[in-house]
Amino acid sequence: MSRNQSMTVLNPATLNSDENIDETPIYQIQQIYELSKSAFDTWKEKSVKERLSFIRKLKNVMFDRMDEIIEVIANDTGKVKVEAVTADVMPVLDAIAFLEKTAENSLAARRVQTPATFWGKKSYIEYMARGTVLVISPWNYPLQLAMVPVLNALIAGNSVILKPSEVTPLVGKYIEHLFMLAEFPKGLVQVAHGGKDVGAALTREKPDYIFFTGSAATGKKIQEEASKALIPTTLELGGKDPILIFADANLDRAAKGAAWGAFTNSGQVCMSSERIYVEQSIYEEFLEKLQSETLMLKQGTDLNDDIGSMTYRGQIDVMKEQLEEAIAGGARLITGSIPRDWDLSQGLFIPPTIVVDVHQKMKLVQEETFGPVVTVMPFQSEEEAIELANDSIYGLNASVWSKDLKKAKRVVSKLVTGNAVINDVMISVVNHHLPFGGVKHSGIGKYHGKQGIRVFCHEKSVFLDRGKKNTEIQWYPYQNKYPKIRSFLKLLFRKKSKKSSRTS
Structure with missing residues (x-):
């Protein structure tokens, strides 16, 4: 028997490698x-x-080993520890708290109304676990984006197979360790380690449900394979999220929010604020504030640093191609540096980069960048801002900034997006009471909220009769029933119609 293949563990902030993790054999x-x-x-x-x-x-185990978890995340991703704890660990603990409060109610059978034509009967919905759920999770938030769907699937009554990203194998291995320490039943949560071949083999084996977080390109492949066996899926895919800043916004707050939304986790967030549109009258003022905020950011891995390294080397090549095309087309960098000046010998650190003088058709504006790069463009009117924001194949999240909340809400209602935030950025995803998911190429389905638990269940509709009557009016024989049924319907629905017209 051949020896297992192994994955090399790379610390992206130092490029050191001193550990290997065995792949799961096909x-x-x-x-x-x-x-x-x-x-x-x-x-x-x-x-x-x-x-x-x-x-x-499991929650208690996480509390006991909090520092160890944060250290593993930071070393495996290159992100700063503040982001490891606030954006990876805290959302998992929030998810557990949400489940503790809502799971029993969310999964309980719920009664629904029965039409008056079926007087005496009852109707209800119950939730039945699907079976084996396959969760394929990404490398940018390797703890949060694995654990949250896994926990929701488990509480709904399913077993889970997790395939974490091969880019951050230490976190995947540590998740496996956490479930072992929490003494979950054997086989209930299994972690399969490896790359695309392992993911493809897991998908071909026909799980009962697939929950995938990652790129739109890979999501389409998974959806295509799942469709062959009619396997239901939730796909949380990419984004190219817009920020719309109107002249009446709090510009100091907007600049701080935009800088964080663009550069947190080194821009490696599906909800990163990659496109900023600013009303023309305050464009230069806002740009100056954003530039000032960006230049104050510290890069490194110390506790007081703001931006860590990139995690995946391949994403840097995508950024280079997009930036080179934009610069060739007349774009300018007001922070950061042109691609040929990047020195990665000391780690995958990319300077936070603001790009201006771009146009809507550039790759940098249309394609997901997934790095610390943001474009800034002016707009003339509310209608133009909405048109520019919607001019994208993606629709994950959007951010609108204005002191006029009526206007902000009006704009949000016209944006083609799965989620939106007013006078803030990205944070809709951290409220587990809100359903989360994208439209267009940003995904299929929602999770979080009660829906996020129920998505891992079959929804079963039940119609109940006490069984005391010997027959029903709609059963055979039909002899002499037509006049009675017709009169009953006229009486029932004409009364409703008259009542409705009186109240309108």
């Missing part, structure tokens, strides 16, 4: 599924309260 994947299905058969019979007891134990 031949083991069928066995992983068999174990998962066996674990599901037992887990689905547990009450929501019993499932919560395991998740609470």
Whole structure:
């Protein structure tokens, strides 16, 4: 038998490599599924309260090992520790708190109204776990974007196979360790390590549900494979999120918010503020404030630094190509540097870069960048701002800045986006009471909120009759029933129609 392939662990902030993690052999994947299905058969019979007891134990393990978790995330991604704790660890703890408060109610059978024509009957909806859920998670927030869907799938009664990103293998390995320490049942949460081949093999094995977070290109491939077996999916994909800043906005706040929205996690966020549109009358003033905020940012990995390194070298090549095309087309950099000046010998650090004099058709404006680069363009009117913001294949999040909240809400209602924020950036994703998901090429489906738990269930509709009557009016025989049914319908719906017209 050949030796397992291994993945090299690279610290992107130092480019040091001193550890390898074995990939999961393809031949083991069928066995992983068999174990998962066996674990599901037992887990689905547990009450929501019993499932919560395991998740609470996981929470306690995370508290006990908080510093260790943060260290692993920082070393594996190159991000600063403040971002590791606020954007990776905290959202997981928030998710657990949300589940503790809402899971039992979200998964309880709920009664719905029954039409008056079926008087005496009852209707309700119940939620049934799907089976084995495959979660494929990305490298930019390797703890949060793996754990949140995994926890929601578990609380809904499913078993889970997680395929974390091969770019951040240490976090994937540590997630496996956390579930072991929390003593989850054998086979309930299994972690398959590896790259595209492992992900493709896991998808081909026909899980009962797929939850994928990553690029639109990979999401399309997963959707295509899933469609062959009619496997339902949730796809959380990329973005090219716009910020619209109107002349009446608080410009100091807007500049600070835009800088954070563009450069947090070194711009490696699906909801990064990659396109800033500014009303012409305050364009130069805002640009000066944004430039000032950006130049104050500190790069490095110390506790007081603001921006860490990039995580994935391949993404830097995408940025270079986009910037080179923009510069050739007349764009200017007012912070940062042109691609040939980047020195990556000491780590994958890219300076936060503001680009002006761009136009809407440039790759830098249309394609996802996923790095610390932002474009700034002026607009003349509210209508033009909306048109520019919507001129994208993506629709994940948007941000509108104005002291006139009526106007801000009006603009938000016209933006083709799955999520929006007013006078702030990105934070809609951290409220677990709000459903989260994109439109257009930014994805299919929603998670978070009650919907985020129920998406991992089959929704079963039930119509109940006490069974005391021997027959129903719509059953055979039909002899002499037509006049009675016709009269009943005229009486029922004519009354409703008259009542409706009186109240309107």
